[in-house]
Amino acid sequence: MWNLNEDVFPNTRVAEAWRHGLNGSGITIAVVDDGIQVDHPDLRKNIDTYHSYDFIDLDSNITPDRITDSHGTSVTGLIAAEANNDVCIVGVAHASTIIGVRLIGSDVPITDITKAKALSYHLSRVDIYSNSWGPPDKLHYHSLGRVSESALVDGVKLGRNGKGVVYVFAAGNGGKDDNCNADGYVSNLYTIPITSIGIDQKAAPYSEVCASAFSATYSSISERYLTSTSLNSTCISNSNLRGTSFSAPQASAIVALALQANPSLTWRDVQHLIVQTSKRHNIDDGFEKQPWQKNGAGFNVSQIVGFGMMDAEAMVSLAKTWTLVDQQLYCASETKNVNKNINNSRDVSKTTISELTSTIKETGKNCTIRSLEKVQIDVYFSYESRRGDFTLILESPSGTVSYLMTPRPEDSDNTHNVSEKVNWTFTSV
Incomplete structure (x- = not known):
């Protein structure tokens, strides 16, 4: 488990966070995916099968129908695989509770209403919704439906007794020929997009240009693979664990450690903590048009990996003494009308x-x-x-x-x- 065991540098310093006595206990994470093998020997202890639900078959059995639908089982392992049982791996939040929400894995299109139901399922019980799914890469603008948008608003306003649930989303795998701002879920005000870094300390080749990405964790590249749980009670370590899909659950689990350290955190406090504790290190984002910058608040920021690599130990340490942020204000400007034809020219309008x-x-x-x-x-x-x-x-x-x-x-x-x-x-x- 090179991504956790201090075998490589930089790393997300999860082992150091564990030394604070944190393991995700008391935190519930909804894994919205293609189902989970609930009797996997490395997962069964932490899955709440009673409250899980399958929005495809409309029942409580979240076990995938197809042998190829191992995605959710692997995602769940990175979050909550049991510790000290000599099976597969140990999850970042290995004592957290998992509610499985089966949303994908069928050839039938998913409606806006169904997505909304999944994103607000058991809202009174869930702390974090971990989402490693999204629209196809590189093509079209994919809007967030009105009902799904309302579900996210309900989540941050009503979830966790008014403190707001945390929505973590994988930022997408389209590479530099894609931009995550075309994904309405990733560019949403209420979500935390997470992208990927490879063991070569570069933005993963599939990581998109993403001005809305907060941070990154490791994921598989051809030089080295992650390891996780898979169907048929197996372990997996291959290219199937390649993509931001497997960075997002690690981020969700780190957030779980922070919420365990300070249950008073709101959904916005979590965003602030990620920004303040993520590290640039020597990460090469590979975006030649605009290298790393130091923004007006003094943070190093990248067009691809956001504020850098997540740091679990720094995040939980700061969470313990964190002063909650003020009420959020929404400020809007008047519309700026340009009304010009681009005609392949550059810099048609500059408005700061x-x-x-x-x-x-x-x-x-x-x-x-x-x-x-x-x-x-x-x-x-x-x-x-x-x-x-x-x-x-x-x-x-x-x-x-x-x-x-x-x-x-x-x-x-x-x-x-x-x-x-x-x-x-x-x-x-």
Whole structure:
């Protein structure tokens, strides 16, 4: 277990966090995936089968129907595989409780309502929803349905007795020819997108350009694979554990350790803790257009791996003495009309946050901004073809550049591209 046992540097310092006496006990994580082998000898102790549910077959049996649907079982192992039983591995939060939510794994399209139900399933019981699923990579803009959006709002407002549940999402596997801002779940205000680093201390080759990504953990690359649980009570260590799907559950489990250290944390406090404790180290994100920057708040930030590698020990240590953040304010500017034809020209319009702050309002009054958590830009544009050639860059008053959208070659394939209009919200952390 090179990703946890201090065999490599940098690492997520999970072993050091365990030395604080933390193991995820008392924290419930809903694994939203393609099902889980509930009687796996390394998982059965920590799975709450009574409260698990299958939204495909509409019953409580979350065991996958197909032998190929091992994804959720492997994801769960990274979170909650039992400690000290000589089977497979040990999960990061190895004493946490898992509720399985089977949502994917069928050829039948999933409705917005079904996704919403999965993302709010047993809301009164769940602390963290770990999501290693999403739309296809590299092509189209995939919106978050209205009902799913409402479910996320309910989660952060009503979950954990008003402190809000934590939604962790895998940031996507499209590589640098893709951008996570085209995924409505990843770019959402209420989610924590997590991406991947390989053992070579580089952003994994499948990690996307992602201005909304918070942080990264290790995942498999060809040089070295993760190990986890799989179907038929087996262990697995191969290329099937390749992707941000297997970084997100490690992040979910680290969050579980932080919530165990301080149960008073709100969903926003968790985001702040990730930002303040993630580390740049010597990670090479491979994004030549814009290398690592130090933003206006003094944090190192990457266009691909966010604020760097998660640090479990630093996160739980800070969580213990953390002062809860103030109430969140939503501030909006007036619409900036450009009304210009791009015609393959560059820099058609440059509008910085400083230009907009004079018109930013919050519920009818001036909104004084001391710090920003996320910036969301609503953009409306039309195109005749080659939508994937579109680039959108946001620059802050302190000079921090966010690549909100970058070229996506497959989204410029004219076989998929007709004249249309786009009204989309782009996000940067």
